[in-house]
Amino acid sequence: MVAIGQNLAAHGVFGHPFAETIDTGPTAVVPPLYPALIGILIRLFGGSAAWFILSGGVILMQALSVSLLPRLSRMFFDDARPGVCAAILCILLPVYSWMPYWDAMYAAAGLMLFCVASKRLLDAGGSRFTAAMLTGFFSGFLALMNPATLFVSVPWIVFAASESGKRWSWKERIRLAGCCAAAMTLMVLPWSLRNYSHFGTLSLKTNLGMTLFASNNDCASSSLLSELISGCYAAHHPYGSLAEAELLKSTGEAGYDRYRIAATMDWVRAHPGRFAGLTLRRIAEFWFPNPGYGVYVLGIWVITAISIPGLFLMRRNPVLKYLGAVFLLHPCLYYVVVSDYRYRYPILWLSLLPAGYAISAALIKLRLLKQEPLAD
Numbered sequence: 083m084v085a086i087g088q089n090l091a092a093h094g095v096f097g098h099p100f101a102e103t104i105d106t107g108p109t110a111v112v113p114p115l116y117p118a119l120i121g122i123l124i125r126l127f128g129g130s131a132a133w134f135i136l137s138g139g140v141i142l143m144q145a146l147s148v149s150l151l152p153r154l155s156r157m158f159f160d161d162a163r164p165g166v167c168a169a170i171l172c173i174l175l176p177v178y179s180w181m182p183y184w185d186a187m188y189a190a191a192g193l194m195l196f197c198v199a200s201k202r203l204l205d206a207g208g209s210r211f212t213a214a215m216l217t218g219f220f221s222g223f224l225a226l227m228n229p230a231t232l233f234v235s236v237p238w239i240v241f242a243a244s245e246s247g248k249r250w251s252w253k254e255r256i257r258l259a260g261c262c263a264a265a266m267t268l269m270v271l272p273w274s275l276r277n278y279s280h281f282g283t284l285s286l287k288t289n290l291g292m293t294l295f296a297s298n299n300d301c302a303s304s305s306l307l308s309e310l311i312s313g314c315y316a317a318h319h320p321y322g323s324l325a326e327a328e329l330l331k332s333t334g335e336a337g338y339d340r341y342r343i344a345a346t347m348d349w350v351r352a353h354p355g356r357f358a359g360l361t362l363r364r365i366a367e368f369w370f371p372n373p374g375y376g377v378y379v380l381g382i383w384v385i386t387a388i389s390i391p392g393l394f395l396m397r398r399n400p401v402l403k404y405l406g407a408v409f410l411l412h413p414c415l416y417y418v419v420v421s422d423y424r425y426r427y428p429i430l431w432l433s434l435l436p437a438g439y440a441i442s443a444a445l446i447k448l449r450l451l452k453q454e455p456l457a458d
Contacts, residue, residue: 083112084183087120088129100320103327110277110335111289115227116185136182143187144178147431150194151438157201158401158435164392167445168431168438171388175381178427186427189228194431196220196235201242214258218265225270229286233412234429241404281336288335291342292319292326297360297419298346300353304363305372306420315420367421368413375423382426385437392436395443405432 085101086109096117097108123132148169155165172178178187199220203213221235239262243255274284281288296302301314309315316322320330330338350357369386371379396402408429416425 083117083185084120086112086117087124090117090121091124100327102321103324104331106320106327106331106335108280110281110283110285110287111292113185113226113229113286114273115223116188133182137180140180140182140187143191146191147178147187147194148172150191150198151431151434153198154194154431155435155438157198159396159399159439161442164435164438164442166438167441168434171385171437171441172434175384176377177381177385177430179376179378179423181424184424185227186424189224189231189428190431192224192227193231193234193428196224197238197242200239204242210254210258211261214261215265218262219269221262222266222269225266225286226273228428230412230415231428234408234432237404237407237411241401241407245400281334283336283339285336288339291339291346292330293419294346295319295342298349298357300349302360302420304360304421305367305374306422307372307374309420361417364419364421365413365417368416368426371423371426372421379423382423382430385430385433388437388440389433390436392438392440392443396436396439405436408432 086096086099088101089098090096095108096114098105099109099111100106120132120136123135126132127135151169151172152162152165155168156162158164181187200213200217203216204210206213217239221232221239224231224235243258270286273286277286277288278284296309296315296318299314299318301309301312301317303309303312303314306315313322318326320327329341333341370383373379393402393405409432412429413425
C-alpha cells in the first residue's frame, strides 16, 4: 500500500505495488482507499509529514474503537457495562499494534461506526429509502477500503433490518434491500469499471491468486511470519520474486491471478494432506495467532479465551445470530492463506464485546455473592 501511495504521489498512477522487483504498471492488488490516502498525504505534506499523520491516524482509530465499545454494548445487550469492561480489557492488554502502513484499524473503526450509524438510521422515523441508501453507500465505502468488510456489514444490515423492521411487510423489506444493494453497487462501480478497463475484470482486487500460490506450496508454512523468515513467501510472490513479477507483467494482473489460482488448485489436489494440515493450523492461528508475533498476540489470545464463555452466557441474545454469521463468513478466506494477526483486527471488537459480557456477568455474580447473608 505504501509503494502504491508513493507512486500515486510521484506519477499520478495507482500502480507499481512491488517496489522491490520491477514496475508492473497499474494495479488492483489492493483496494483503493488507503493507498489513495497515503498518496494524497505525501503529495500535500511530503513523506515525513505524511508518515507522522498516518501514525497519528492509527492511534486515533484505536482510541475511537475503544470508545465505541460501550455504545455498541448498549445496542447489543441494552447495557453499557459489558462494553465498559471490554474497553478496560482493551486498554490494559497489549492488543492493537502500531501499523500505519495497513488499513486494519481504519477498517475496524469504520465497521464499528457503520453498525452504530446504520442502526440509528434504520430505527429513526425518517425516510426508509434514505436510510437504506445511506447504509448501502457506507457499506460500499468500507468495501473500497477492505472488501472483506462486506462479510461484516452485510450480515449487520440483515440483522439490524430484521430487528428494526419486524412490522415491515416483506414487500417493504425487499424494496429496502434492493435500495441498499443498489447504493453499495454505485459506490464500488467506478473502481470496478476502472479495473475492467485495465485488466478485464470487475473484481475489487486481483491478489487472490498470488496470495494463494505463496501460501500453498512445497515450502509453505502456516503463518506469514514463518514464511518471511524462511524466504518461502518472497520466492513465490511478485513482491520478492523477479520471475513472478515478470510473469505478472507479461500476463496482466487478471491473467496472472487466474493462472496462479489454477496452479494452487493443482498443488492442493496433489498434496491434500499437506493442504489440510496447513488449513487446520491457519484456522487455529486466526483465532489464536502465532506467538512469534510478540506481545500483541497475548492480548488477542486472552480476549478470544474470555469471549468463549461470554458467547455461551449470551446464547439467548438475538445478536448471537449476527456474531455467528460473521464468525462463520469473514475468516473463511483467511483459513487458506498464510495467517497474520492483523487479519483479526477488523472483527476483534466482536470478540471484545462477548469477553466484556463474561467479565461483567462475573462481576455481577461476585457482587451478589458478597451481598448474601452468611448461613447460621
